[in-house]
Amino acid sequence: MAAKQAEVTLFPRYAQKPEKYQQWLSSIQERFQEHLGRRGLKLTHQREEILRCLMAAEKHLGVEEMYTILKKQDPLIGRATIFRTIKLLQECGLVAEVGVFQNGGAKFELKADRPHHDHMICVECGRIIEFQSPMMERFQDEAIKRHGFLALWHRHEIFGRCAACSKKRTGTP
Numbered sequence: 114m115a116a117k118q119a120e121v122t123l124f125p126r127y128a129q130k131p132e133k134y135q136q137w138l139s140s141i142q143e144r145f146q147e148h149l150g151r152r153g154l155k156l157t158h159q160r161e162e163i164l165r166c167l168m169a170a171e172k173h174l175g176v177e178e179m180y181t182i183l184k185k186q187d188p189l190i191g192r193a194t195i196f197r198t199i200k201l202l203q204e205c206g207l208v209a210e211v212g213v214f215q216n217g218g219a220k221f222e223l224k225a226d227r228p229h230h231d232h233m234i235c236v237e238c239g240r241i242i243e244f245q246s247p248m249m250e251r252f253q254d255e256a257i258k259r260h261g262f263l264a265l266w267h268r269h270e271i272f273g274r275c276a277a278c279s280k281k282r283t284g285t286p
């Protein structure tokens with residue numbers, strides 16, 4: 114197991130190549146711009162910065178963490194703007210919420226162009242592990258069909274202790 118690995122592991126491969134990244138960035142910006150347009154809003158410089166921050170993130174980020182990153186490049190940015198922009202990004206499906214933690218804050222991740230995955234969340238250290246389980250997805254689909262339910266999206270989150278935190282508590286499973 115790699116010790117120092119990005120938490121957001123399923124980032125599109127083409128994001129690593131600068132020219133591909135630019136294309137990807139503008140296609141996502143366009144999608145956001147369209148959504149903003151429908152709401153009578155504009156893609157302001159700050160909204161763009163917030164989107165870029167989430168696109169570049171190697172971790173699932175909370176509002177406070179994003180604020181710390183963003184205020185270095187834009188001291189005028191406020192938490193409320195970040196919060197509202199995330200809501201707008203969620204509305205158009207570009208960003209998803211992950212977990213709700215003891216402090217009440219959720220974390221966020223870029224959802225667009227990333228394969229569907231679910232999360233294991235460590236309640237001790239806050240680490241988030243992404244996983245994919247085709248078998249679990251199949252069971253879910255089956256249950257949904259049986260109930261004649263139309264699923265729009267789902268969120269599967271497992272809360273517990275990561276391997277490192279379990280090891281620290283010797284003896285307790």
Ligand SMILES: [Zn+2]
Binds near residue numbers: 274
């Ligand atoms: Zn942990």
Ligand SMILES: [Zn+2]
Binds near residue numbers: 121173222230232243
């Ligand atoms: Zn994730």
